[in-house]
Amino acid sequence: MEGQLQGDERLDDLLAEGLKIIQSPSVFSFSLDAVLLAKFAYVPIRKGSIVDLCAGNGAIPLFLSARSHADITAVELQPRLADMADRSVRLNGLEGRIRIVGGDVKGIAAVLGYEKHDTVTCNPPYFPAHELSDRNMLEEVAIARHELKLTLDEAVANAASLLKQGGKAAFVHRPGRLLDLVTAMRANRLEPKRIRFVYPKQGREANTLLIEGTKDGRPDLKILPPLYVYEENGEYTPEVKEMLYGQDA
Numbered sequence: 001m002e003g004q005l006q007g008d009e010r011l012d013d014l015l016a017e018g019l020k021i022i023q024s025p026s027v028f029s030f031s032l033d034a035v036l037l038a039k040f041a042y043v044p045i046r047k048g049s050i051v052d053l054c055a056g057n058g059a060i061p062l063f064l065s066a067r068s069h070a071d072i073t074a075v076e077l078q079p080r081l082a083d084m085a086d087r088s089v090r091l092n093g094l095e096g097r098i099r100i101v102g103g104d105v106k107g108i109a110a111v112l113g114y115e116k117h118d119t120v121t122c123n124p125p126y127f128p129a130h131e132l133s134d135r136n137m138l139e140e141v142a143i144a145r146h147e148l149k150l151t152l153d154e155a156v157a158n159a160a161s162l163l164k165q166g167g168k169a170a171f172v173h174r175p176g177r178l179l180d181l182v183t184a185m186r187a188n189r190l191e192p193k194r195i196r197f198v199y200p201k202q203g204r205e206a207n208t209l210l211i212e213g214t215k216d217g218r219p220d221l222k223i224l225p226p227l228y229v230y231e232e233n234g235e236y237t238p239e240v241k242e243m244l245y246g247q248d249a
Contacts, residue, residue: 119163174208
């Protein structure tokens with residue numbers, strides 16, 4: 001049966017989209033960052049082509065499918081995560097709109113086509129490989145979190161190679177890598193156009209960065225209003241509640 005759970009897998013609800021996703025506690029599950037990126041990125045509404053890099057278990061393609069009728073291709077290096085993503089797509093009856101490609105992000109344009117896609121999203125590993133101090137960390141988690149198989153520069157370069165002129169690439173990362181991101185984007189013909197900083201709550205430092213660039217775009221950077229995740233009482237803010245649970249939250 002397609003979509004059948006395996007081993008320690010569980011089925012979680014994506015409430016705002018009315019979809020379900022297969023997850024496992026023993027591999028890297030999606031986080032709020034995936035939700036934020038999927039809501040932040042520009043996507044063509046009716047037709048076009050979207051590519052999601054570092055797709056994990058397929059959360060971002062599922063979220064994007066609720067915003068766009070474009071064709072979505074998701075690329076994931078790790079076979080187990082790619083298989084989970086593929087089964088989630090089939091479980092939701094979206095195999096006609098979302099395609100899961102198992103393979104390396106590096107050189108992916110040779111597979112999917114150079115400069116032909118409208119949007120690329122990417123939630124890359126956040127931490128340099130040398131910061132991996134826990135040698136007992138599960139391999140799947142280590143690869144997802146640390147630049148063991150893909151550096152930030154490589155992620156940006158391969159995203160840019162997929163985009164047509166005027167196409168848009170959106171990334172989620174840590175604020176401390178902002179200058180690295182901007183430098184890599186401009187080196188690969190991606191002009192930063194929108195930035196939004198995400199804060200745990202008011203009065204705290206930002207801990208997440210959302211940035212979008214346009215292929216061969218003109219310089220015109222907009223800093224969007226801040227996004228706060230939690231109220232002082234620990235509840236999600238209304239904006240985040242709507243992202244997670246829908247308009248009736």
